[in-house]
Amino acid sequence: MLYATGSQVGPHHEVPIMDKALLTRLFEDHYRANRRLWQAVMALSDEQFCQAPGNGYPSIRTQIVRMVANENLWVNYLWHGEVEFLQESQFPTRASIRVEWDALEEEICDFIGELGSAELERRVAPPFLDSGASLKVGETLLQIINDAVECRTQLRQHLYRLGIPSLPENQRLL
Secondary structure, rough: EEEEOOOOOOOEEEEEOOOOOHHHHHHHHHHHHHHHHHHHHHOOOOHHHHHHOOOOOOOOHHHHHHHHHHHHHHHHHHHOOOOOOHHHOOOOOHHOOOOOOOOHHHHHHHHHOOOOOHHHEEEEOOOOOOOOOOOOEEHHHHHHHHHHHHHHHHHHHHHOOOOOOOOHHHOOOO
């Protein structure tokens, strides 16, 4: 479980702010949003999928591969201690992206399933970060979701510009 400590709650008190059940629920919501995003992506032509919008943002394909690569990097580092940087060229088709995306979802869910309270609190110092930061595993997993929400927001704007109708309120991508 993650805890907040300090003067706001007293120097000797710890207040739980996250546990494994909440983290599991957040990732379930995250993957549900990703599946809705994928439905919208499948409605695109190959040209729309691969074309950059011209406003400085990359194509939908590139953004989705970056989402997959980010999650893959972190789960492999946190769970296996391995650093793997996936490249867009490794995913030439939507089908190849989807296979990786589905496998990654299963892997992250398995990883979270094995986490205990102490593991959520464990600090790591990823060698691929220039800052030399020490990060908690639980906080890093939350950042994966945060990064994906930002990416889905950009993708949703791109899809809107391509004429993909807005999703009903109960099917938002966020």
